[in-house]
Amino acid sequence: MDRRDPARRGTGTRDADGMAVASFLLGLPGLLVFNLVLGPAAVVLALVALARGTARRGRALLGLALGVADLLILVALITADHGVIWSFG
Template sequence: MQLTAPAHDRAPRPTGVRDTDGMAVASFILGLVGLLVLNLFLGPIAIVLASIALIRGTSRRGRALLGLTLGIADLLVLLAFMQADSTVSWSF
């Protein structure tokens, strides 16, 4: 029993779609990691990657939206800790 079609029977996906899917996943991962470390850098990168993926029409729209949300959350966490410590960095 074969679950997937052989490689020669599958239609190739356009490179642009694969790139945008990768951007969506990368924005999700960077946004998630950014909640813990380097949120000043990873948050904006996650926001930009998610925005580009959504504009280009990714098939992983949910991941792109999560990446966008997590990128914004990174910056909000940074702002909250900056208000509490009066510094640009924070630690556990």
């Protein structure tokens, strides 16, 4: 019998599901903008969600793939342009 508070049951899975969705939602725009920030955030959230046993495993794996793609795009742009391509002026 589970002795935890009934209102708190299943919150670990729900939190992991939220992290899986968040990793996907951060990795997707990271392909275009702020990939230096959004890529690692997507990777970390996806790995934590997978470690916690999310029910949305496919979404977490997609977020992981998008986060890695964000970082690969950043590396490609930096090596092609010999620096960061953003200009603020």
